[in-house]
Amino acid sequence: MTRLTIAEASCADDYDPNSMPVAKARAFIHQFLEPLTATVRVPIRGALDRVLAQDIVSPLDVPSHRNSAMDGWAMRGADLAPDAETTLEEIGASFAGRPFAGRVGPGQCVRIMTGGVVPEGADTVVMQERAKAEAKRVTFAAGQKTGQNVREAGEDLKRGAVALAKGRIVRPAELGLLASLGFGEVTVYRPLRVAFFSTGDELKSVGSTLGEGEIYDSNRYTIHGMLARLGCEVLDMGVVGDDPSLLEEAFGEAAANADVVITSGGVSVGEADFVKRMLDELGEVVFWKIAMKPGRPLAYGRIGGAHFFGLPGNPVSVMVTFYQFVREALLKLMGVDPVAPVPTFPATCATRLRKAPGRTEFQRAVVSRGPDGALTVRPTGEQGSGILKSMSEANCFIILGDATGNVEPGATVEVQLLEGIV
Ligand code: AMP
Ligand code: MG
Numbered sequence: 001m002t003r004l005t006i007a008e009a010s011c012a013d014d015y016d017p018n019s020m021p022v023a024k025a026r027a028f029i030h031q032f033l034e035p036l037t038a039t040v041r042v043p044i045r046g047a048l049d050r051v052l053a054q055d056i057v058s059p060l061d062v063p064s065h066r067n068s069a070m071d072g073w074a075m076r077g078a079d080l081a082p083d084a085e086t087t088l089e090e091i092g093a094s095f096a097g098r099p100f101a102g103r104v105g106p107g108q109c110v111r112i113m114t115g116g117v118v119p120e121g122a123d124t125v126v127m128q129e130r131a132k133a134e135a136k137r138v139t140f141a142a143g144q145k146t147g148q149n150v151r152e153a154g155e156d157l158k159r160g161a162v163a164l165a166k167g168r169i170v171r172p173a174e175l176g177l178l179a180s181l182g183f184g185e186v187t188v189y190r191p192l193r194v195a196f197f198s199t200g201d202e203l204k205s206v207g208s209t210l211g212e213g214e215i216y217d218s219n220r221y222t223i224h225g226m227l228a229r230l231g232c233e234v235l236d237m238g239v240v241g242d243d244p245s246l247l248e249e250a251f252g253e254a255a256a257n258a259d260v261v262i263t264s265g266g267v268s269v270g271e272a273d274f275v276k277r278m279l280d281e282l283g284e285v286v287f288w289k290i291a292m293k294p295g296r297p298l299a300y301g302r303i304g305g306a307h308f309f310g311l312p313g314n315p316v317s318v319m320v321t322f323y324q325f326v327r328e329a330l331l332k333l334m335g336v337d338p339v340a341p342v343p344t345f346p347a348t349c350a351t352r353l354r355k356a357p358g359r360t361e362f363q364r365a366v367v368s369r370g371p372d373g374a375l376t377v378r379p380t381g382e383q384g385s386g387i388l389k390s391m392s393e394a395n396c397f398i399i400l401g402d403a404t405g406n407v408e409p410g411a412t413v414e415v416q417l418l419e420g421i422v
Contacts, residue, residue: 006032006284006301020288021402022360026325028286029300032307035335036259038190044178047170049231050188051335056164058181061154066118068094070127070149073138074116075109077124077146087139094119109138118150125149157181167337171422189335195258195306196223197237197250199266199275200313205239218388219264219311219318226322227262230330242271248278255282255304259333262326265313267297275310279303285310291359291402294385295321307333314385320362320397323418344399344414347375353407355400364394367415377415394418 009028010017020028039053068074074094080086088109094100096115104110104121112118112125123146130141157163163181164174170188178186203217204210217239227234235258240250247266254261266275272287276299279285285301285308295317299310309326311318323342331339347367355361363379370376380393397416400407407413 004031006286010286017286017288019291019358021291022324025288025290025298025300026328029325029329030332032302033329033332035333035337036189036192039187040190041185041187043185044170044175044183047178047186047188048172048175050170050191052164052166052168052170052174052186053189053335054187055162055166056178056181056183056186058157058159058161058163060181061159062157062180063151063153063155065099066153067096067151068112068114068116068118068125068149069151070125071113072125072127072149073109073131073140074112074118074122074125074150075104075140076106076122077144077148079106080124080126080140080144080146081142084142085139086142087137090133090136090138092119123147123150165337167335169336173422191231191233192260192330192334193235193258194227194232194260194262194330195235195237195254196220196227196262196264197254198239198264199242199247199271200239201242203239203265218315219313222315222319222388223262223264223311223322226319226327227330230327231334232260232330242266242274244274244278247275248282251279251282251303251308255306255308258306260307260309260330261303262309262311262322264311264318267299267310267312269297272297272299275299279308283308290321292320292324293359293361294383295324295362298325300325312385315388316364316385316391319388319391323397324362342416344416345375346412347377347415349398349407349411349413350376350378350409352409353379353398353400353413355404355406357403357405360402361398361400361404363398363400364390365396365398365415366394367396367417375415377413 075088091108092100093111094116095113099117100110100119104119110119126140126144132139198217198219202214204214205217240246283301283303285299287299289296290298295312297312298321301308311321328339363383365377365379367377380390383390395418399414399416
């Protein structure tokens with residue numbers, strides 16, 4: 001496939017950089033993302049939050065033996081009368097890790113614990129709550145079914161089957177699964193290196209005193225946090241003033257040392273022109289006004305060999321554009337496959353929301369279960385794009401699509417959670 005350049009791709013008929021729909025911008029970016037190929041071999045604990053670069057093929061059946069799902073007794077199902085109690089003779093025991101060596105014959109049963117190997121001859125387990133034992137004679141309740149409570153060998157995973165596909169993020173469950181198959185090491189993609197800096201003459205780093213009209217740079221901290229959570233290797237390049245030569249130097253250094261360059265600020269109408277002129281020389285970048293709120297201005301492109309995301313300056317816009325555009329792009333570059341969109345679900349909006357049609361809004365909100373058991377969502381107060389508290393107090397976005405206008409209390413809205421449990 002011949003790949004389009006960014007300039008060619010942005011010449012499509014329905015491409016409008018002054019009002020770019022969210023979905024279109026996402027799709028545009030995705031056509032330029034080539035996942036990492038470099039890999040490293042790590043002990044499995046070191047694979048947590050990394051991306052598998054190999055299919056994990058099971059070297060064994062899981063479980064390796066037919067075993068019991070219950071504490072109880074194992075027997076031949078045919079021996080159990082369907083409509084009456086049945087008494088069998090207990091001839092031994094099979095505990096997890098200590099199997100019964102003999103064979104279960106007609107009229108016999110074996111005491112068995114969860115995970116114990118189901119002995120030869122037996123095909124059924126009756127849980128102990130359905131049995132009465134008197135010395136070696138055990139009476140089982142009526143109504144048992146042949147084959148019940150037995151986990152077949154290979155029931156979870158057959159030997160030779162792909163247990164975990166390449167592209168999977170390793171979470172705690174995957175760590176356990178790898179260990180259960182006997183893997184001590186796995187091959188993962190090397191971490192994605194992301195360089196970032198904040199632009200703006202008004203920005204001071206924490207630790208310094210603020211002068212007239214100056215503010216502390218907070219974006220570098222949210223960006224650091226968001227990148228670290230994704231497992232990226234971060235290269236924090238500090239604050240760069242609104243000065244062409246300083247910016248040019250910073251962009252050059254960032255692109256030379258990282259797979260991805262992220263900046264905040266400098267892409268709004270007044271400032272974009274000069275950043276645009278400079279980036280034209282260093283690479284290929286498109287500047288968009290996305291039809292969204294917050295986070296209207298956004299730049300995407302390539303600088304040297306690196307991908308570039310120019311995020312807006314407002315702190316909430318930074319986070320919203322990161323989560324709605326950059327996150328998925330980074331996951332794809334990290335080798336995650338498939339990159340699943342974060343799901344949304346409906347909830348009842350408790351308050352009136354002001355919204356103009358024509359753009360997508362991402363309001364910061366708290367979703368909870370109301371007294372009637374229904375999911376209810378309400379925004380976290382002031383929604384200005386500079387009010388980071390709105391993000392800090394939120395546990396979800398309310399996503400209001402392009403066509404949506406004002407929302408009345410009691411209406412259903414789509415909600416996207418900010419945190420999962422794993
Ligand atoms: P800009 O996009 O550069 O015009 O910035 C938009 C707004 O965001 C301005 O009020 C900036 O002061 C503010 N801003 C830009 N960068 C940062 C930052 N790193 N931390 C906090 N606020 C910022
Ligand atoms: Mg600025």
